[in-house]
Amino acid sequence: MSRRSWVLSIAILSALLCYPADWYPNSWRLAVAQWLGPDGYRSLPLAAVDSPDAAATDTEEAEPPCPPDPARWREAKQIDGVMIRRSLNCVPDNPFAVAAFVRGTNNVSQQTLLKSGLAPDAVVKGRDLDGDGDPDEIHIRLEVVELNGGSPEAQVPVTQFAIAPGITPGFWVFAPKTTGMATENFESNNARAILRVPSPVIRIEQGDRVQITLENAHYLPHTIHFHGVDHPFLDANGEGNDGVPITSEKPVLPGRARTYEMQPRQTGTMFYHCHVQAHVHVMMGLQGMFIVEANRPDNWLQTLNIGAGHVRVPSVASRESFDREYDLHYMDIDLELNQLIQQHNDPRVINEWLHQRYNVTQATADLFVLNGRSFPYTFRESLVITRPDERIKLRIANGGMNPIALHTHGHKVTITHYDGVEAQPAARVTRDVVWIATAQRLDLELETTNDGLHSYGSGVWLLHDHQGRGITNDGIGPGGNVSAIVYEEYLGEDGWPKMFGMKWNRFFDERYYLGALSVFEDERFAPAQNDGWRLLQLAGLFVALGVIAGTALSMLRQRLLKANR
Amino acid sequence: MRYAKDTATIGPAGAGRSKANGHRCDGGRLLISLQVLAVLICGSAFAAAPIASEPAINAAQTHQHHAGHRIQFDASGMVMNSNSSELPRGCSAISRDHEFEVSAGTEFATRYPGSTYAMSQHEYTVEPCSRVTVTFINTDEVRHQWMVHGLPRYLYPQGMFHLEAAGGARQTGTFIVPSDNRTYLVHCDIPQHMEKGMKGQLIVGSGSGDLWAVPGISRAFNSDDYLATYSFLVLALAVAVGMLSTLWLLWR
Numbered sequence: 001m002s003r004r005s006w007v008l009s010i011a012i013l014s015a016l017l018c019y020p021a022d023w024y025p026n027s028w029r030l031a032v033a034q035w036l037g038p039d040g041y042r043s044l045p046l047a048a049v050d051s052p053d054a055a056a057t058d059t060e061e062a063e064p065p066c067p068p069d070p071a072r073w074r075e076a077k078q079i080d081g082v083m084i085r086r087s088l089n090c091v092p093d094n095p096f097a098v099a100a101f102v103r104g105t106n107n108v109s110q111q112t113l114l115k116s117g118l119a120p121d122a123v124v125k126g127r128d129l130d131g132d133g134d135p136d137e138i139h140i141r142l143e144v145v146e147l148n149g150g151s152p153e154a155q156v157p158v159t160q161f162a163i164a165p166g167i168t169p170g171f172w173v174f175a176p177k178t179t180g181m182a183t184e185n186f187e188s189n190n191a192r193a194i195l196r197v198p199s200p201v202i203r204i205e206q207g208d209r210v211q212i213t214l215e216n217a218h219y220l221p222h223t224i225h226f227h228g229v230d231h232p233f234l235d236a237n238g239e240g241n242d243g244v245p246i247t248s249e250k251p252v253l254p255g256r257a258r259t260y261e262m263q264p265r266q267t268g269t270m271f272y273h274c275h276v277q278a279h280v281h282v283m284m285g286l287q288g289m290f291i292v293e294a295n296r297p298d299n300w301l302q303t304l305n306i307g308a309g310h311v312r313v314p315s316v317a318s319r320e321s322f323d324r325e326y327d328l329h330y331m332d333i334d335l336e337l338n339q340l341i342q343q344h345n346d347p348r349v350i351n352e353w354l355h356q357r358y359n360v361t362q363a364t365a366d367l368f369v370l371n372g373r374s375f376p377y378t379f380r381e382s383l384v385i386t387r388p389d390e391r392i393k394l395r396i397a398n399g400g401m402n403p404i405a406l407h408t409h410g411h412k413v414t415i416t417h418y419d420g421v422e423a424q425p426a427a428r429v430t431r432d433v434v435w436i437a438t439a440q441r442l443d444l445e446l447e448t449t450n451d452g453l454h455s456y457g458s459g460v461w462l463l464h465d466h467q468g469r470g471i472t473n474d475g476i477g478p479g480g481n482v483s484a485i486v487y488e489e490y491l492g493e494d495g496w497p498k499m500f501g502m503k504w505n506r507f508f509d510e511r512y513y514l515g516a517l518s519v520f521e522d523e524r525f526a527p528a529q530n531d532g533w534r535l536l537q538l539a540g541l542f543v544a545l546g547v548i549a550g551t552a553l554s555m556l557r558q559r560l561l562k563a564n565r
Numbered sequence: 566m567r568y569a570k571d572t573a574t575i576g577p578a579g580a581g582r583s584k585a586n587g588h589r590c591d592g593g594r595l596l597i598s599l600q601v602l603a604v605l606i607c608g609s610a611f612a613a614a615p616i617a618s619e620p621a622i623n624a625a626q627t628h629q630h631h632a633g634h635r636i637q638f639d640a641s642g643m644v645m646n647s648n649s650s651e652l653p654r655g656c657s658a659i660s661r662d663h664e665f666e667v668s669a670g671t672e673f674a675t676r677y678p679g680s681t682y683a684m685s686q687h688e689y690t691v692e693p694c695s696r697v698t699v700t701f702i703n704t705d706e707v708r709h710q711w712m713v714h715g716l717p718r719y720l721y722p723q724g725m726f727h728l729e730a731a732g733g734a735r736q737t738g739t740f741i742v743p744s745d746n747r748t749y750l751v752h753c754d755i756p757q758h759m760e761k762g763m764k765g766q767l768i769v770g771s772g773s774g775d776l777w778a779v780p781g782i783s784r785a786f787n788s789d790d791y792l793a794t795y796s797f798l799v800l801a802l803a804v805a806v807g808m809l810s811t812l813w814l815l816w817r
Contacts, residue, residue, distance in 0.1 A: 003814070004815055037775045045678060531791035549807070
């Protein structure tokens, strides 16, 4: 026998030996089993002992659910004459920034301004035009800020804002004009608390003379369109004031600024967003809630609510009818879009990818955020906290590309306003699933009277989009916009709810949302070990197949050589 | 393949379950309707006496005859087609008495990775014509069954003997096996309980061979591969190694 024949025979024999028995046709296997009986028992692989699951349950690698509050920002405070309500949520707004937004950055002490991190002209409050004790000239300055952006050198997104453990999609937001560093400190890559998603909620009084200056500190052109807010098409100088670059004005180029003017005559929960390439820029995060409050005497408003959520200084009209007020801003994110600014650094390339290559008609939402965060971070700062027998005002905006079916566990809420317009009392509906279209705003009244209708009593009751995707982080649940209505008796001192369900450590472990951890703590569902013997057997088969193929090639070559001769 | 049809577990052809065959469908429906009936009748008893606090006793209180089955059932479960005296054809006397005490529940599944439910014993070997008494103890909080298929129909309607224990309950029943050497399927018929481990075999005499996928006895006919995600790279490399080394050897 020639060398080739030997090689071929050994290869075919090895292939047959290594061929897994369970790969033969079932009829053959059954026929053989008729003689020999079934294959003997062999234990299936055990649970992987060194799996991430074991680590998750044993070593507590996860971050703490509720970070400490060393600066005591959660407590009720009086700062520069402003009474700031206690923030019950674990992570509160900076009370010094709240004070500066109420008094105006031009009316607070230097110390308060420094602690707020705001620029002296971030929110300037002027004269009391109607003589009712509060300022009616408001000048807000907003910058465009990129979070989780790209970098020509760093291997991670820069100026980071994690919406959930390990999840950092790129964002553009309108942010109040600040001074100093964008990160927490020189060593940190984390954005300061004031620079975050969503863009801040703007609150002004009906009849205020409002100026909003867009200082475009970004590398692409932007504008602001005030959606639903009463504003003239042209300003006093005859310049475009609608924020729409194809009809009213040219976009504001990088490094330039424009001031929009308005004196809204109607109240309500409205919206504002960039209108440059709106299908992309709005989804990138250039969107916020805009609330026009009813005119009342001594109505010192918290002009901006950073990160939306609990309103620590509610308006006079709100205090007349409600015990508490929460702004809830929902968004969804297509990672394919929001990662583009991390993958490229040249603004020309980013422009091309975002505006010419990215196709929003093929977009699918992957992440679902409430006030800029996804579960479990929503539980740190966007819980709706209440006591029994209270009336709560919820202002809801849906800035996502998909509608939301917002469900309140344990409660039925009443829709009082659609898109800022009050519904006639007879037309109001009370329900537990509220459908909110894209860009729509609803004002909800949450009554916590335990009557079996408005409330079923105290507890930790979830509040979430009932569409399956909305309660996941890129398909891994629980995630998304899941938050809760929490009664104070179920709230710990640190603002973390007292709960009776499963342990949360894996939700605070980055690996969970990468799909690397079992969703159950029970060891029975830990992943199985890989079968190394099976792989070895298959590798043997594949080597033999390679040998057979190699023999065939060499035979072919010899044939060709012979033919050429 | 009479064996496969009757004991129903030799592989995908019988789909593991004889109920797939037409003549067995009635039996399946009957069983389901009986279960529904039992739940309806026993519902109030369950509500009044929680299982955990008051384990039920043997289901001997209620005697029923339904579609030829001899049934005893109450809130603690059911004994179907118990037979301690009638001899199968070919048996002149009871050869001997066997007694088994079998526990069933999730706790026994830890012995068999990849299973959820299991029993303390999965194989029972008895003499032909012997009388078998099984005490079936359910350690879970959900129903479990110890069911034998393929017995002679003239003694056992639908060819089955069946113990069903409610959560925390125990049942005892007796039946007499025929004279021929055969392996019978023992299983829990609650959906997916057999597939996830509650499968056993009753070997009469020398039996007629093992069944597939009995925990501790035989392997599954269909099994997962448990290959690591990087395996395809290893296999691609294996082909390349085989090919290149052969070419190097034979290329001349």
